Amino acid sequence: MPEKLPSNAVVVQSALRELGAGGEIVVLPEKAPTAATAAAQLGCEVGAIANSLIFDADGAPLLVLTSGAHRVDVELIARTVGVGKVRRATPEFVRAATGQPIGGVAPVGHPAPVRTLVDNWLSKHEVVWAAGGHPLTVFPTTFDELVRITGGAAVDVE
Numbered sequence: 001m002p003e004k005l006p007s008n009a010v011v012v013q014s015a016l017r018e019l020g021a022g023g024e025i026v027v028l029p030e031k032a033p034t035a036a037t038a039a040a041q042l043g044c045e046v047g048a049i050a051n052s053l054i055f056d057a058d059g060a061p062l063l064v065l066t067s068g069a070h071r072v073d074v075e076l077i078a079r080t081v082g083v084g085k086v087r088r089a090t091p092e093f094v095r096a097a098t099g100q101p102i103g104g105v106a107p108v109g110h111p112a113p114v115r116t117l118v119d120n121w122l123s124k125h126e127v128v129w130a131a132g133g134h135p136l137t138v139f140p141t142t143f144d145e146l147v148r149i150t151g152g153a154a155v156d157v158e
Contacts, residue, residue: 008100008133012109016139019108019149023139025132033103035068038129038138045069048125050146052105054094054114058083061097063114065107065130065146066157067121073158077117080155103135107150116152118143123154 005013005025013025032038035049042049049068054061055077062081064072078086091102098110107116107130122128123143130146132139147154 005132006134006137008104008106008109009137011099012106012133012137012139015106015109016149021108021139021141021145021149023141023145025137025139028136028138031103031135032138033135039068042129042138044127044129045125047121048128050107050119050122050128050130050141052107052131054089054097054102054105055086056089056093057081057086057115061089061093061114062086063098063105063107063116063150063152064119064157065116065122065150065152066119070119070121070158077155077157080117081115100131100133101135104131104133104137106131106133106139107146107152109133113151116150117155117157118147118150118152119157120154121157122146
C-alpha cells in the first residue's frame, strides 16, 4: 500500500498532474537537508538535485531552482532579474510565498505564481529530482519540464 503523502505533497502532486508533468511524488526514508543527502538516498549525482531556493528580490519572492552542485551568485541573479538586491528569504517569507516549509519547497503548488529561474546546469542530467512540498518528498522531472511547468527562465546562477 502506498505511503500516505503529507498534505503539502498532495497539493504539489495535484499541481503536477494539472500541468501535465509525468513525475510522481516519492517519500524519502529520512529528511534530506542537503543536496548531498538527497542524492545519497536517491542514488543520483548531487548535480541532479534541483535545490529550491526562495529569495527576497526587492520584496518579491523569487524561486531559483539550482543544481545541488552550485551556489547561487545573488549579485548575478539581481542583475539577471533587474532588481537592486536579492537576499535569502526568511522561513516566514518562504512559507507566505509558497505555502511550503524550507527544505521542501516544490517548484509548483504555490498559492500564487512565483517568478522562477532554472539553473542551466540541470540540463546536463536526464532526470532531475525536485522537492515535493515537504522535507521528505521529491519527484523526478527533467530540465525542460521544470522550465515548462514553472514558466521559469533558464539562466546561469553562478
